[in-house]
Amino acid sequence: MMASSYNAKDEDGHHSGSVSHGGAGTAKSKKPDNTAFKQQRLPAWQPILTAGTVLPAFFVIGLIFIPIGIGLYVTSNNIKEFEIDYTGVNVDSPCYTCANNFSWNSTTSCSCTVNFTLEQPFENNVYMYYGLSNFYQNHRRYVKSRDDRQLNGDATALKDPSNDCEPYRKIGVETIAPCGAIANSLFNDSLELYYVEPSGALNAVPLAKKGIAWWTDRNVKFRNPAGVDLPTAFKGTAKPVNWRKPVYELDPSDPDNNGFINEDFIVWMRTAALPTFRKLYRIIHKNQSSTSTLPSGRYVLNITYNYPVLSFDGRKRMILSTISWMGGKNPFLGIAYITVGSICFFLGVVLLIIHHKYDTRSNSADIPN
Amino acid sequence: MQAVLASDYSFAQFQYLRRLLLVHGRWSYFRMCNFLGYFFYKNFAFTLVHFWYGFFCGFSAQAVYDQWFITLFNIIYTSLPVLAMGLFDQDVNDQNSLRYPSLYKPGQQNLLFNKRQFFLCTLQGVTTSFLLFFIPYGAFSAVVKEDGSNFSDQQTFAVTIATTLVIVVSVQIGLDTHYWTAVNHLFVWGSLIVYFAILFSMQSYGLFGLFPNNFPFIGAAYNCLSEKGVWLVILLTTTVCVVPGLVVSFLKVDLFSTLTDKVRYLQQSRKRHGPQEQSLRRVRRTSSRRSGYAFSHQQGYGELITSGKNMRRSTVSSACSLEKTTNGSNWIGNVLKRKNEVSCSSQEFIAAPEGNSSATKTPRQQRTD
Numbered sequence: 001m002m003a004s005s006y007n008a009k010d011e012d013g014h015h016s017g018s019v020s021h022g023g024a025g026t027a028k029s030k031k032p033d034n035t036a037f038k039q040q041r042l043p044a045w046q047p048i049l050t051a052g053t054v055l056p057a058f059f060v061i062g063l064i065f066i067p068i069g070i071g072l073y074v075t076s077n078n079i080k081e082f083e084i085d086y087t088g089v090n091v092d093s094p095c096y097t098c099a100n101n102f103s104w105n106s107t108t109s110c111s112c113t114v115n116f117t118l119e120q121p122f123e124n125n126v127y128m129y130y131g132l133s134n135f136y137q138n139h140r141r142y143v144k145s146r147d148d149r150q151l152n153g154d155a156t157a158l159k160d161p162s163n164d165c166e167p168y169r170k171i172g173v174e175t176i177a178p179c180g181a182i183a184n185s186l187f188n189d190s191l192e193l194y195y196v197e198p199s200g201a202l203n204a205v206p207l208a209k210k211g212i213a214w215w216t217d218r219n220v221k222f223r224n225p226a227g228v229d230l231p232t233a234f235k236g237t238a239k240p241v242n243w244r245k246p247v248y249e250l251d252p253s254d255p256d257n258n259g260f261i262n263e264d265f266i267v268w269m270r271t272a273a274l275p276t277f278r279k280l281y282r283i284i285h286k287n288q289s290s291t292s293t294l295p296s297g298r299y300v301l302n303i304t305y306n307y308p309v310l311s312f313d314g315r316k317r318m319i320l321s322t323i324s325w326m327g328g329k330n331p332f333l334g335i336a337y338i339t340v341g342s343i344c345f346f347l348g349v350v351l352l353i354i355h356h357k358y359d360t361r362s363n364s365a366d367i368p369n
Numbered sequence: 370m371q372a373v374l375a376s377d378y379s380f381a382q383f384q385y386l387r388r389l390l391l392v393h394g395r396w397s398y399f400r401m402c403n404f405l406g407y408f409f410y411k412n413f414a415f416t417l418v419h420f421w422y423g424f425f426c427g428f429s430a431q432a433v434y435d436q437w438f439i440t441l442f443n444i445i446y447t448s449l450p451v452l453a454m455g456l457f458d459q460d461v462n463d464q465n466s467l468r469y470p471s472l473y474k475p476g477q478q479n480l481l482f483n484k485r486q487f488f489l490c491t492l493q494g495v496t497t498s499f500l501l502f503f504i505p506y507g508a509f510s511a512v513v514k515e516d517g518s519n520f521s522d523q524q525t526f527a528v529t530i531a532t533t534l535v536i537v538v539s540v541q542i543g544l545d546t547h548y549w550t551a552v553n554h555l556f557v558w559g560s561l562i563v564y565f566a567i568l569f570s571m572q573s574y575g576l577f578g579l580f581p582n583n584f585p586f587i588g589a590a591y592n593c594l595s596e597k598g599v600w601l602v603i604l605l606t607t608t609v610c611v612v613p614g615l616v617v618s619f620l621k622v623d624l625f626s627t628l629t630d631k632v633r634y635l636q637q638s639r640k641r642h643g644p645q646e647q648s649l650r651r652v653r654r655t656s657s658r659r660s661g662y663a664f665s666h667q668q669g670y671g672e673l674i675t676s677g678k679n680m681r682r683s684t685v686s687s688a689c690s691l692e693k694t695t696n697g698s699n700w701i702g703n704v705l706k707r708k709n710e711v712s713c714s715s716q717e718f719i720a721a722p723e724g725n726s727s728a729t730k731t732p733r734q735q736r737t738d
Binding site (some may be wrong): 040043044046047048049050052054056057058065068070075125127136137138140141143147148149152154162167197208212213214215216217220221229245270271273274275276277278279283302321323325326327328330332333336337341344347354355358362 | 395414419425426427428429431432438458459463489504506507508509510514517518519520521522523525526527535547548549550551552553574577581582585587588591592596597598601602605608609615616618619620622623626633635636685695
């Protein structure tokens with residue numbers, strides 16, 4: 001039974017209108033509004049994947065990525081880096097005795113010396129890093145074991161830190177400042193670098209210890225608790241279990257680098273994402289004169305070996321590196337860009353060939369009805 | 370009335386069934402399948418990054434992202450674009466849906482969302498999560514900032530991967546949307562802008578000052594996203610994640626185009642070449658739908674047809690006058706009226722005003738049926 005028109009709906013409206021004619025003045029129709037939104041006729045852009053859009057896109061991607069990749073790779077190759085492992089695993093390594101004779105209770109610290117040679121001179125600023133391997137700073141229990149309020153200088157949190165710091169929260173009745181496992185495992189090796197002059201004399205290389213942490217960390221996130229001086233401010237708190245000195249003696253020579261705002265401490269508290277990481281230790285600023293910052297030649301690294309890693313099969317190393325606009329030496333990004341660019345270009349060519357050979361784009365004539 | 374109250378859809382005339390099925394039913398199936406496929410893909414890409422991270426964090430279930438990002442990802446950052454796609458997406462407009470009823474077949478044959486499609490969505494999600502994790506992993510294993518300070522920390526890693534994820538899923542929904550209305554544009558670009566706004570506001574000093582333990586990511590967004598290296602990583606990851614899907618979609622449309630693709634292409638070329646073709650087609654078709662029925666109990670309509678009066682506007686009144694004769698001829702009148710409607714509407718005439726008598730008769734007839 002085929003009825004013709006849409007009048008039936010109007011009629012419904014009229015019916016209801018006639019029923020309520022005594023009420024409201026105008027009868028409201030049940031028909032939805034004939035607007036573009038409600039009738040789904042909104043103006044729209046309807047893109048279609050055609051060969052004319054997709055293939056040029058692939059070629060463009062290839063042509064953009066390959067030069068970027070080459071630039072990145074060349075920049076990375078120009079960065080100079082030197083790395084030396086000083087854990088002391090082998091019997092013949094300089095730090096073997098220090099590594100194996102480590103004891104938590106020893107009052108004297110062990111020292112060892114590592115000699116190395118730089119083949120090429122390092123120009124501009126040189127950055128000295130310490131690297132650790134097999135050290136899981138990204139373990140969940142470890143990452144949450146800190147109290148940011150206490151580190152921000154909050155007085156109540158200093159005496160009563162959060163429970164996340166357990167079991168490094170209190171010793172007896174005294175709270176630990178700074179609490180938590182991250183602070184407790186602070187890296188405390190000392191490294192000193194000497195250049196061996198041709199005459200044989202040792203020339204200490206000046207190592208700057210400020211400016212190694214993020215500005216926001218140093219100035220906003222970490223604050224010392226208020227007090228006349230630092231020992232007073234930290235009165236009533238205990239040092240972390242595995243530290244040799246309390247927190248207000250981290251750098252007695254510089255009150256601006258002491259307590260919670262000590263930059264080595266801040267750098268350590270910024271937990272690394274992966275089990276093999278490096279953290280900035282010192283900066284060697286470039287010379288005012290025209291000589292290179294680190295001329296090529298022999299160097300001596302003096303290590304105060306305080307940090308035990310052999311128990312968990314970790315490794316320690318010292319890295320010297322120059323940097324560029326894209327950071328340190330990392331050929332991965334350059335190679336990845338070149339690879340992706342070439343693959344896209346190659347895909348573009350392949351798709352072009354396939355499209356030409358097997359194009360089955362039909363015209364409207366053979367659309368079945 | 371009880372049947373109406375108990376049913377999902379109810380409508381007054383059988384002819385409405387055609388539009389309900391071929392237009393709205395088909396669109397609904399298409400939208401649901403697109404929506405579902407995209408939703409699974411997005412959530413697999415988001416969640417499985419933690420699976421890959423588990424291998425590098427000692428399987429301790431450390432989250433890659435900021436806790437706030439995990440909370441807001443599905444609520445704010447990605448909910449609106451997919452909602453807009455589920456509401457407004459159309460592959461073929463309504464006239465073409467009615468004109469080519471075979472487009473309804475994918476719904477009947479369960480082609481758009483079955484085990485195979487689900488497996489492909491899942492595979493795409495897993496691959497995206499793999500690339501989302503391992504490309505930043507490769508880039509971050511030894512990266513430092515321009516000023517040499519640390520960069521491969523947990524928070525920078527989190528911000529990089531989170532930003533990449535939001536950009537990748539937004540680009541993917543951009544490629545999946547077939548019908549870009551203004552609302553779609555607003556939701557997609559708006560979600561990206563809102564992501565960056567919330568990111569920078571949550572990792573700013575103000576919120577950290579109020580709740581230090583709840584907003585520990587202070588400074589991370591600023592320090593991370595101001596590095597050129599990070600943006601290069603994001604660009605690379607986005608391209609690598611999106612290109613395979615693009616290749617597959619393009620090959621499907623080019624080599625194995627379905628009826629839907631052909632009609633879409635036709636629709637687009639018609640829009641470009643103007644509407645003249647359409648009206649020609651319509652007139653041709655209506656002229657083939659002449660009534661060829663023979664009636665032995667009365668004179669019949671031979672005269673009417675051969676005179677061509679039923680092709681012209683003026684025959685409306687004659688159709689009306691025919692109504693008054695017999696009940697049984699009512700439907701022929703309706704057929705003629707429909708023909709008038711079609712031929713008239715192609716030239717955008719107002720639909721022939723059916724006599725009120727016919728309108729009042731038809732509903733009554735339906736009720737008795």
